[in-house]
Amino acid sequence: MSTISRSRMRAVLVGCAYIFAIAIAPSSAFAEANASDAPVAKPELYAELDAAGVGGITQLGNGQIVIGYHPFYSPTVQVALLNKDRKSTTPYPSAEWQSCKNPDGSWKKEFDHCLDWVLGLHTDSKGILWMLDSAKSVDKASGRPAGLVPKLVGWNTRRNKLERVIRITDEATVTESQHNDFVVDAKHNVIVVADEAIGEDSKGTGDKAALVVVDLATGKSRRLLQGHPSVQPVKDPIRWDQGTSTAGTFALHVGVDGIALDHRSEWLYFAPLSGYKMYRIRMSDLLNRKLDATQLGAKVQTYADKPFNGGLSIDRDNNLYLTEVGERAIGIIPPDTRKYRRLVADPDMVWPDGVTYNSDGHMYTGAAQLTLTSALQADGIAKNKAPYRVYRFKPLAAGQPGF
Helix, strand or coil: CCCCCHHHHHHHCCCCCCCCCCCCCCCCHHHHHCCCCCCCECCEEEEEECCCCEEEEEECCCCCEEEEECHHHCCCCCEEEECCCCCCEEECCCHHHHCCECCCCCECCCHHHCCCCEEEEEECCCCEEEEEECCCCCCHHHCCCCCCCCEEEEEECCCCEEEEEEECCHHHCCCCCCEEEEEEECCCCEEEEEECCCCCCCCCCCCCCEEEEEECCCCCEEEECCCCCCCCCCCCCEEECCCCCCCEEECCCCCEEEEEECCCCCEEEEEECCCCEEEEEEHHHHCCCCCCHHHHHHCCEEEEECCCEEEEEEECCCCEEEEECCCCEEEEECCCCCCCEEEEECCCCCCEEEEEECCCCCEEEEECCHHHCHHHCCCCCCCCCCCEEEEEECCCCCECCCC
């Protein structure tokens, strides 16, 4: 699928007030204040696909790449394995899982055995591929069935069977929810989800963003930090390609999006996509039920300055890797300086989204091309087209495969 209609844009991001502009907005304050002369490498082009928009990306235990096609494009296949030709994919875990609707358009009866709207996906150390289904292909106002709720689907990639399904409970979800990405904390037996809150009735503000903690022992979930500055977006629009002929803006304000956990399960790093600060909190504090909302908020630390970023990953030396959604680049925040700098960039890496460490020693990302779609072009003419690229590059240190 090479184009996306304005009506579909409204269906995916219900109520978002959006505007378009060409090269009239100045570069962000962050970009101006953080210009660097450090050399920027070119990532390796790894795969070229006909299907639109690589969003999430992870691996099987053997290192085989798992692609999450961006739900912005309403893909018929949401999760797939990259084939050996690096040009095509195979639905995973099967074709039947790829939609919660039957071929005739009617809803399936069992929503725990299908995927509706997936962006975040990761494979843990036990070989469980976790897929975060935000259940957003149709909003409640448009007739979404009551049983179709946000959930985590755990697929056992070693035994090729469903491991478990965990529904995100009502008390941890709001109407505006758009559950985006997550980390798996094996030490504390929890999953922490970033809810960017640009869903139904949000009007694109993201002001109800929050972290959601899912207890893997009980299956229960809690909503935390809603209303705290660390998860809320700034009011600046998303900008891209500033200073070039393809520059533009998009008035969407995305809450907490990128999320990463260090290998000791000590610090959780997170940030709004629409924001200039990276934050962190100790997992021991996040999970401390004795802390009220004010006390918990006081435990959040401002960690570093950053550009608008989508994907977030971390290596074993605590270097953070950020995808710059507006500037065709991926950068790092080293722990010693806490100063952001670009690491790799490529003119064709348009809107890099997820970034994940693979057991082959590389970081992988995909170019989703969201800024080239008709809905984000000032003239309404789509510029996105195949091939849709997957890139890889060498990180400064090894990370956790699948994250």
